[in-house]
Amino acid sequence: MTQPALRLEGIVKTFPGVRALDGVSFDVLPGEVHALMGENGAGKSTLMKVLGGIHQPNEGRILVGETPAVMANPLDAKGKGIVFIHQELSLAEELTVAENIYLGELPKKRWGFVDWETLYERTDRILKTLRVGFDARTRVGTLSIANQQMVEIARALTVDAKAVIFDEPTASLTDAEKVVLFDVIADLKSQGVGIIYISHRMEEIFKITDRISVLRDGQYRGTLNTAETNEDEVTQLMIGRTLDLSRNTSHHQLGEVALEARGLSCRGLFEDISFEVRKGEVVGFYGLVGAGRTEIAETLFGLRSPTAGSIHVHGKEVRIHSPAEAISLGISLVPEDRKSQGLVLGMNCRDNMTLPQVGELSSGPFTAEGAEIAIFEKYREKLDIRTPSWKQTVGNLSGGNQQKIVIGKWLSMNPEVLIVDEPTRGIDVGSKSEIHNLIRELASQGYAVIVISSEMPEVLHVSDRIVAMYSGRIMRTFTSEEVTEDNLIQAISGIEPGKSAEREPVSA
Amino acid sequence: MKPGTLSTFLARGAIWGFIVLELIFFSIAGQFFSVSDNAFLDPANMLLLLKQSAPIGIIAMGMTIIMINGNIDLSVGATFALAAVVLLDSMTWPFMAAMGDWAIPLAWTFALLTGAVLGAINGLIVWKTGVDAFIVTLGSMLGFRGLVFMYNGEQPTSHLNWTLVDFAEAQFLGLHTATWFLLGVTAVIWVVMHRTIHGRNAYAIGDNREAAINAGIRVGPHMMRNFVLIGFLAALSAVVFYSESGSVNPNDGQLYELWVITAVVLGGTKLTGGSGSVISTLGGVIAIQLLRKGLGHIGADTETVNLVIGLILIAVLFLDRQLNVKGKEALRT
Amino acid sequence: AQEYTIGITQNNVGVDSYQTTYEQAFIEAAEANENVEVVVLDAGGDVARQIAQVEDLIQQEVDAIIIWPTNGEAVIPAVRKASQADIPVIVTNSNIAEPGFDFVASFSGPDNITQGARSAEIMCDRFTELGIQDEAQIVQISGQPGYTTAIERAQGFEDRLPEVCPNVTLMETQPGDWNREKSQQVMEAFLVKYDDIDGVYAGDDNMGVGALNAARAAGRSEDIVFVGATNFAVGYEAMGEGDYWGSIYQSPVDDAEAALQTALDVLNGEDVPFLNYFDTPKITQDNMDEFEKPVF
Amino acid sequence: MADVSDKRPATSETGREDSKMAGLSKASVGTFLAKQGILVAFVLFIIGFTIANPRFIDPDNVLGVVRSSAILGVMALGVTFVVISGNLDLSVGSMMSFSTIVVLDLHDKIGPALAIPAMFAMTLCLGAFIGFLVGYLRLNSLIVTLGMLSAIHGLTLTYSGGQNMDIADKSGTWFSVFGQGEALGIPVPILMFLALAAALGVILAKTPFGRKVYAVGGNGTAATFSGIRRARVVFACYLISAFCVACAGLIQASRSLGSQNTVGQGMELEVLAAVILGGASLLGGSGTIFKTVIGVLILGFIQNGLLLVGLQFYVQYVVTWIIIILAVWLDIAAKRGRLWSPIA
Numbered sequence A: 001m002t003q004p005a006l007r008l009e010g011i012v013k014t015f016p017g018v019r020a021l022d023g024v025s026f027d028v029l030p031g032e033v034h035a036l037m038g039e040n041g042a043g044k045s046t047l048m049k050v051l052g053g054i055h056q057p058n059e060g061r062i063l064v065g066e067t068p069a070v071m072a073n074p075l076d077a078k079g080k081g082i083v084f085i086h087q088e089l090s091l092a093e094e095l096t097v098a099e100n101i102y103l104g105e106l107p108k109k110r111w112g113f114v115d116w117e118t119l120y121e122r123t124d125r126i127l128k129t130l131r132v133g134f135d136a137r138t139r140v141g142t143l144s145i146a147n148q149q150m151v152e153i154a155r156a157l158t159v160d161a162k163a164v165i166f167d168e169p170t171a172s173l174t175d176a177e178k179v180v181l182f183d184v185i186a187d188l189k190s191q192g193v194g195i196i197y198i199s200h201r202m203e204e205i206f207k208i209t210d211r212i213s214v215l216r217d218g219q220y221r222g223t224l225n226t227a228e229t230n231e232d233e234v235t236q237l238m239i240g241r242t243l244d245l246s247r248n249t250s251h252h253q254l255g256e257v258a259l260e261a262r263g264l265s266c267r268g269l270f271e272d273i274s275f276e277v278r279k280g281e282v283v284g285f286y287g288l289v290g291a292g293r294t295e296i297a298e299t300l301f302g303l304r305s306p307t308a309g310s311i312h313v314h315g316k317e318v319r320i321h322s323p324a325e326a327i328s329l330g331i332s333l334v335p336e337d338r339k340s341q342g343l344v345l346g347m348n349c350r351d352n353m354t355l356p357q358v359g360e361l362s363s364g365p366f367t368a369e370g371a372e373i374a375i376f377e378k379y380r381e382k383l384d385i386r387t388p389s390w391k392q393t394v395g396n397l398s399g400g401n402q403q404k405i406v407i408g409k410w411l412s413m414n415p416e417v418l419i420v421d422e423p424t425r426g427i428d429v430g431s432k433s434e435i436h437n438l439i440r441e442l443a444s445q446g447y448a449v450i451v452i453s454s455e456m457p458e459v460l461h462v463s464d465r466i467v468a469m470y471s472g473r474i475m476r477t478f479t480s481e482e483v484t485e486d487n488l489i490q491a492i493s494g495i496e497p498g499k500s501a502e503r504e505p506v507s508a
Numbered sequence B: 001m002k003p004g005t006l007s008t009f010l011a012r013g014a015i016w017g018f019i020v021l022e023l024i025f026f027s028i029a030g031q032f033f034s035v036s037d038n039a040f041l042d043p044a045n046m047l048l049l050l051k052q053s054a055p056i057g058i059i060a061m062g063m064t065i066i067m068i069n070g071n072i073d074l075s076v077g078a079t080f081a082l083a084a085v086v087l088l089d090s091m092t093w094p095f096m097a098a099m100g101d102w103a104i105p106l107a108w109t110f111a112l113l114t115g116a117v118l119g120a121i122n123g124l125i126v127w128k129t130g131v132d133a134f135i136v137t138l139g140s141m142l143g144f145r146g147l148v149f150m151y152n153g154e155q156p157t158s159h160l161n162w163t164l165v166d167f168a169e170a171q172f173l174g175l176h177t178a179t180w181f182l183l184g185v186t187a188v189i190w191v192v193m194h195r196t197i198h199g200r201n202a203y204a205i206g207d208n209r210e211a212a213i214n215a216g217i218r219v220g221p222h223m224m225r226n227f228v229l230i231g232f233l234a235a236l237s238a239v240v241f242y243s244e245s246g247s248v249n250p251n252d253g254q255l256y257e258l259w260v261i262t263a264v265v266l267g268g269t270k271l272t273g274g275s276g277s278v279i280s281t282l283g284g285v286i287a288i289q290l291l292r293k294g295l296g297h298i299g300a301d302t303e304t305v306n307l308v309i310g311l312i313l314i315a316v317l318f319l320d321r322q323l324n325v326k327g328k329e330a331l332r333t
Numbered sequence C: 001a002q003e004y005t006i007g008i009t010q011n012n013v014g015v016d017s018y019q020t021t022y023e024q025a026f027i028e029a030a031e032a033n034e035n036v037e038v039v040v041l042d043a044g045g046d047v048a049r050q051i052a053q054v055e056d057l058i059q060q061e062v063d064a065i066i067i068w069p070t071n072g073e074a075v076i077p078a079v080r081k082a083s084q085a086d087i088p089v090i091v092t093n094s095n096i097a098e099p100g101f102d103f104v105a106s107f108s109g110p111d112n113i114t115q116g117a118r119s120a121e122i123m124c125d126r127f128t129e130l131g132i133q134d135e136a137q138i139v140q141i142s143g144q145p146g147y148t149t150a151i152e153r154a155q156g157f158e159d160r161l162p163e164v165c166p167n168v169t170l171m172e173t174q175p176g177d178w179n180r181e182k183s184q185q186v187m188e189a190f191l192v193k194y195d196d197i198d199g200v201y202a203g204d205d206n207m208g209v210g211a212l213n214a215a216r217a218a219g220r221s222e223d224i225v226f227v228g229a230t231n232f233a234v235g236y237e238a239m240g241e242g243d244y245w246g247s248i249y250q251s252p253v254d255d256a257e258a259a260l261q262t263a264l265d266v267l268n269g270e271d272v273p274f275l276n277y278f279d280t281p282k283i284t285q286d287n288m289d290e291f292e293k294p295v296f
Numbered sequence D: 001m002a003d004v005s006d007k008r009p010a011t012s013e014t015g016r017e018d019s020k021m022a023g024l025s026k027a028s029v030g031t032f033l034a035k036q037g038i039l040v041a042f043v044l045f046i047i048g049f050t051i052a053n054p055r056f057i058d059p060d061n062v063l064g065v066v067r068s069s070a071i072l073g074v075m076a077l078g079v080t081f082v083v084i085s086g087n088l089d090l091s092v093g094s095m096m097s098f099s100t101i102v103v104l105d106l107h108d109k110i111g112p113a114l115a116i117p118a119m120f121a122m123t124l125c126l127g128a129f130i131g132f133l134v135g136y137l138r139l140n141s142l143i144v145t146l147g148m149l150s151a152i153h154g155l156t157l158t159y160s161g162g163q164n165m166d167i168a169d170k171s172g173t174w175f176s177v178f179g180q181g182e183a184l185g186i187p188v189p190i191l192m193f194l195a196l197a198a199a200l201g202v203i204l205a206k207t208p209f210g211r212k213v214y215a216v217g218g219n220g221t222a223a224t225f226s227g228i229r230r231a232r233v234v235f236a237c238y239l240i241s242a243f244c245v246a247c248a249g250l251i252q253a254s255r256s257l258g259s260q261n262t263v264g265q266g267m268e269l270e271v272l273a274a275v276i277l278g279g280a281s282l283l284g285g286s287g288t289i290f291k292t293v294i295g296v297l298i299l300g301f302i303q304n305g306l307l308l309v310g311l312q313f314y315v316q317y318v319v320t321w322i323i324i325i326l327a328v329w330l331d332i333a334a335k336r337g338r339l340w341s342p343i344a
């Protein structure tokens, strides 16, 4: 048997009140793609942070090759050939792509000057293999989240790595970019690099990995050979049961139109958007990143002013100037970016969850803490949020659990119209299906739901109707009977049946 | 031109536009209100303007880096004073006095070292204790001031050396010594910020400190170097200024930190760190000095000067933001 | 007569009402004289700003410059520049240091050292009256640290006191920053610390009254002799009420008018003495009727 | 979710319980330290000063310190709101001078009963102006309030003509009650400070508005996304700050029944130091009224203690520096559970 590239032995890591890792051991072989799976909060990111020198383990040791290694800080880890692509974007927005990719190791000339030529040249070479549409001099802040993720990924290619850790790299990538990423991984693999790949997406796991290790509640649950196992077995190991993932077939009684957009436009972002959502209906918005779906949601939520068109709630035309007004009209939005838009990271779980209704809940002039805790506990159970208590600071939760807090926050508002933008980004399979069920259940209770997602299975699974968008315009609206994967892909790529392939895009 | 370049230019250029406005206003108002026959825009007056900008300006260059780093330094005024005390006092030490004019470069060195050491103290505390720079330097603003007083009680420290004064008052190619220092420091810091690894890391740390740590940048020593730099520059400012004036009151330099910070922010540097430019800072410094000079030129009284300077600061900020907002699609958050 | 433009740069207007009244009196005096136009500048206590203002005045080619130095030595090179540009410089209120005398036409103002000495005498006389001149213990509240006026008054007081009342002990000195509130806090601490305080010398009446307020609150104002300097309206009133013993009468109006007159005399080529002190007499409860209540 | 596979041997279960119990006391001491590090620091200073000079804890002295801290303290309460909402207020010093001068001037003109509300109205207008600029126009609060520091000073000078302001009839006015009065043997300024602290503490900790202040300071964007009207919250914080400043001005004016234009000058940084010393983060989103009160008291007692020890004022500066840094350091070291910063 070959010498492992990396080996972890009995790693224990505790945080105040949390035993995040409880004696985890596993190894990664050179030239292997090793999947790390587990529910939200199972300890995957923590384990990787231990490997990357960000956290120090309380017990256990790490071996790189044969030698035990202490990673006192990220620099150490890097020096030992371990590259870490973070789950949460870790970029400096004001700097260029090139500077970000080589952050911490910009090529040097004499006297500490930056060797810009080498920097740009190397970066452009890397970007070429990644087939992205931006260049080395672009400022990272101007890139979409997907492209920023690609910048993160590009970091894997800068050094002579022994092992590369990808922590949910595909959470905000579209299919085309995923293909590129998988090529990159294949390439690294062929160079004998050991790869740890964390994801909640089964299809990816089965497509690219060689072995799968499973964590649960901070404990190591075992390793499976990908070729010899199946989704059910992995799921069973992760969450103790199997899941039924299929297309939506159920239909509810549809009620009156809850929300309607007529010819809604926002210059440069989207144009002439008309659709309606009825009570009891789930409408999915599907499209590529940059298709303008988020902007539509933001407009409906009063965060942008439309330049033309109108919004109607229960048949009445409304002008929405702020989220506060949108909320009072019964509209809720689960935003795209939980860190910057969804959560006050320094606040505790309860306060985050009840933030939009803290005023309504109050008894007399005071906050009703008891009622708030009750709401939190209800959604903690419903969404299976893993946290020691409501007092935990949200910033200390795992990424997936943070997302669940955001969802709980808006569900608890009992909205008439619920808009969810990428609701299951970073959510584990078990909870994902819980959330899907919840969305269906809400619809059955008469809520109108808009689901924006870049995951085709998700859209197909939850939607009654699907709106396909391309470049700021609605291409076509499908009922769940009409839709197939093929015609959906066609629609979001700008190909209309019977018409020429390209329509003029809205934004430059 | 790439999209956005124009708006960036406008945004960055706001301070220069404001300077032009000030010049126009004071030239015209000067016709009516000034008792002097000399025009405000007189070249000699403009050269004086640059020279008078130097004490604040040199420190502001250091503050720009500190603020790009996401830190702040409130102790610069006290550092300025202490360096001046060392500069002037050291020349009276017996062995220095014996050296004649050769004591001058040595005295300068002592003063600059003092500044660097004080900066290092701040930097070290920020680095090792993890206490926010605002608090650390708020404390040392007091502490360093205490050291100034300890040195010579409440008495001013003086040493008038005419060689030194003549050097400081000299003009080369029309520019005063102080102006040369100001422009030189600006150029050097510009190069550091845009061309060196240290400078680029400064932006990265201010922008996203966690990302910088994750990327293996040693944030602590980096910040410490910047504190040494600003201490050095505060001392340099003292060296330039007190070479000419030859005496320092123990409470000199008070409120300098606020003026310096104002200049830096007027120049568009974000208080949260991550972005900023030394050239714009120079603009901010000049804008403030111009305002003071212009108000003096048209004979505004103390009340008016206070009122106007305060409101103008706010107006510039407003203007700057209006220009900036147009560049972005407005998301109402 | 000839038309003159005179520039003045003051130390720090607005920091106390003495300087403000000075500024107003100066402007009024200039307006009353149709031959003068004035440029009035305020250095805000900042030497750098003051030097810049002198440079600006030189640049504006005024006929004479009046300077109230923020630092008696630091402004010397700036003053030299003015004299090199053939602009006469008149120093007002507090003098510049000796090496600068060559570049200055005249000084006009109060003599702060004498003032301090006189305050010491007032204090000593009162103690003698009360018969405690051999055991009295006093504290001092000085002005803003580092300001010439503050330093000179303290120096005058501390030098003179042992000469007239050798057995009076000065227990402690703390700065009150020319600030009534600060001085009140300092006095509060003194009152806790010392059970027996017989006298307080304050660098000006503003601080003196702050100290008096503290003593009143502690019910100890009766036992303490308060002596200040620069008689302010509040000090005058407190004297009238019998709580405050004495001070030094110094009028900013006299100060300002003297400065302007000196400047005009210099410009008119008249012979002016180099040191132009105006008189600052002692004022106590005994003779206060001879003085008008200060306007500031 | 059903979970059958998760079985652990009973022994290990109890073993873990035991170790938890053993760790509890130690852990809870740790949590206490982490939460109240600043309080611990405070107690340490008190002990230190008392040893140096036993008069330090003389009740009269303690009352005196608290009374003279009350003015600073009242201002710090308001600034706490502003800082938690993620902004700064450097204008409180000159605003306090303004209120003091105005109320003293109006006292003789329209009588105290009208002067007080008039002064509050004028001060609140200034606060509203700042709140409008920072909240609604979203201008940078540091520069806005720095500008206002200067502008309000100019305004005060214009108002007073630069003259000291004194009440004509000092013994015959009930106005002195706010600064010099006593109730139940406790000076009124202290009572006002405590009452305001209690009221504002409850508002901050127990009302929806308080929660919103934390949210806006913690993450303004997320707060907006949650339907919080951010501008309104920030505006309200500046109003609260101005209200506190007006109260401070009232105490100040009443304490000495006369004042100079610069009475509050330089207090802005002291106030900020007190707030920060109390553990509020300049980035916003954290801090409490209780801790600010502790911060205020620490500053007050340091100053007083050093005076009692009889140090030169400049030695006091140096010692204050050291104490401030030690206090904050202790506080955050307790929070992060290690003395030295983890920054490489």
Ligand SMILES: Nc1ncnc2c1ncn2[C@@H]1O[C@H](COP(=O)(O)OP(=O)(O)OP(=O)(O)O)[C@@H](O)[C@H]1O
Pocket (backbone or CB within 6 Å): A015, A016, A018, A019, A020, A038, A039, A040, A041, A042, A043, A044, A045, A046, A047, A087, A386, A387, A396, A397, A398, A399, A400, A401, A426, A428
């Ligand atoms: N700094 C911290 N302080 C306290 N608890 C923490 C901290 N970081 C992580 N945790 C806790 O450790 C546990 C493991 O978190 P981790 O981020 O490793 O989960 P994960 O497996 O990556 O989950 P996800 O799939 O949601 O990303 C969680 O319960 C989390 O709340």
Ligand SMILES: Nc1ncnc2c1ncn2[C@@H]1O[C@H](COP(=O)(O)OP(=O)(O)OP(=O)(O)O)[C@@H](O)[C@H]1O
Pocket (backbone or CB within 6 Å): A142, A143, A144, A145, A287, A288, A289, A290, A291, A292, A293, A294, A295, A336, A422, A452, A454
């Ligand atoms: N090609 C691009 N280059 C730079 N920025 C882009 C590009 N495309 C989109 N963006 C920006 O990225 C952000 C995300 O895109 P947007 O929200 O419009 O897409 P979307 O349809 O909501 O897709 P998704 O929800 O998958 O992100 C927006 O702020 C947009 O301005």
Ligand SMILES: [Mg+2]
Pocket (backbone or CB within 6 Å): A044, A045, A046, A087, A167, A398, A399, A400
């Ligand atoms: Mg994770």
Ligand SMILES: [Mg+2]
Pocket (backbone or CB within 6 Å): A290, A293, A294, A295, A336, A421
């Ligand atoms: Mg989107």
